[in-house]
Amino acid sequence: xxxxxxxxxxxxxxxxxxxxxxxxxxxxxxxxxxxxxxxxxxxxxxxxxxxxxxxxxxxxxxxxxxxxxxxxxxxxxxxxxxxxxxxxxxxxxxxxxxxxxxxxxxxxxxxxxxxxxxxxxxxxxxxxxxxxxxxxxxxxxxxxxxxxxxxxxxxxxxxxxxxxxxxxxxxxxxxxxxxxxxxxxxxxxxxxxxxxx
Numbered sequence: 265x266x267x268x269x270x271x272x273x274x275x276x277x278x279x280x281x282x283x284x285x286x287x288x289x290x291x292x293x294x295x296x297x298x299x300x301x302x303x304x305x306x307x308x309x310x311x312x313x314x315x316x317x318x319x320x321x322x323x324x325x326x327x328x329x330x331x332x333x334x335x336x337x338x339x340x341x342x343x344x345x346x347x348x349x350x351x352x353x354x355x356x357x358x359x360x361x362x363x364x365x366x367x368x369x370x371x372x373x374x375x376x377x378x379x380x381x382x383x384x385x386x387x388x389x390x391x392x393x394x395x396x397x398x399x400x401x402x403x404x405x406x407x408x409x410x411x412x413x414x415x416x417x418x419x420x421x422x423x424x425x426x427x428x429x430x431x432x433x434x435x436x437x438x439x440x441x442x443x444x445x446x447x448x449x450x451x452x453x454x455x456x457x458x459x460x461x
Contacts (some may be wrong), residue, residue, distance in 0.1 A: 271319070271430065272310065272415040273423055273449040274337065276329040277302035282445070285366045288419075289359035289393065292328045302446035304332040307340025308446055310415065313459055317341055320423070321414040322348035323406075325355045325422070334417040353402045357421030360392025385439035398441055399424035423449060431456040 277299025281288050308316050318341075324334040331369035362370060365432065371378045381388040389395045403425050420443040427433035427441060430451040443449070448459045 268430070269410050270413040271410070271426070271451040272314070272413070273426060274333065274415065274417045275420055275443050275445050276325075276327075276333040276417060277306075277336075277447075278445050279329055281364075285368075286328075287359045287363050287365055287367075289356050289363040290327070291363050295329050295332050299329070299333070299445065303336035304340045305446050306333075306448060308458060309339035310337060311341045313448065313450075315334055315415070317415070318343055319413070321410070321412055322417075323351050323354065323414060324417040325419060326350045326352055327355055327419075330354070330419065337417070340379045343431050352444065353405055353406050354416065354418040354422055356419035357396065357399045357425075358390075358393040360390045360394075362390045362393065366445060380403055387434040396415070396421065396425055397435070400428055404429055426451065427456060430454070 271369065274386070277295045279288065279293040279299055280296050281291070281293050283298075314320060320340065322334065324330045333349070334348050338347065339345050365373075367378075381390070386396045389398070399421055403422060407426070407429055421445040424438040424441060427438045428435050431454065433441065433456070444458065450457050450459055
């Protein structure tokens with residue numbers, strides 16, 4: 265069996281909701297100035313990591329914050345802003361009725377549900393939302409279809425699902441791993457690493 269292609273994962277740059285800890289989920293929030301600079305930084309880093317990065321397959325979540333991140337990073341490596349494809353399965357985990365709220369607000373207003381999530385974060389489904397397990401199930405077919413090295417711009421919840429599918433991270437561990445903005449998560453050979461380390 266041939267080796268799985270390398271995957272370079274980029275979380276979208278910062279939004280104002282990120283900055284204050286609001287759950288975004290499927291809400292279509294925009295990058296802020298910090299997020300735009302993070303996207304450009306990732307583009308410059310990508311050129312160092314993959315000198316022939318124009319050979320990569322470029323795929324993004326359809327949400328505005330991921331599309332803008334993709335276009336800014338492509339511009340930073342000297343590629344046209346267009347030239348990537350959108351995959352709906354890469355959209356962020358849905359937090360349903362919890363979107364727009366902070367964890368602090370939820371801990372105070374919904375203590376029972378908050379506690380249930382703490383007990384089994386991987387399988388917990390917020391009201392009207394979805395679980396990390398469901399995100400992993402929707403992302404897996406795309407990962408299995410990749411035939412060449414690929415750069416994906418997506419979201420923190422999707423990255424946590426990918427950690428369980430492409431690396432040695434367990435479903436119990438994945439929801440608690442920080443997914444950084446302005447860095448690249450590299451999946452290669454059944455392991456993962458951050459660039460810069």
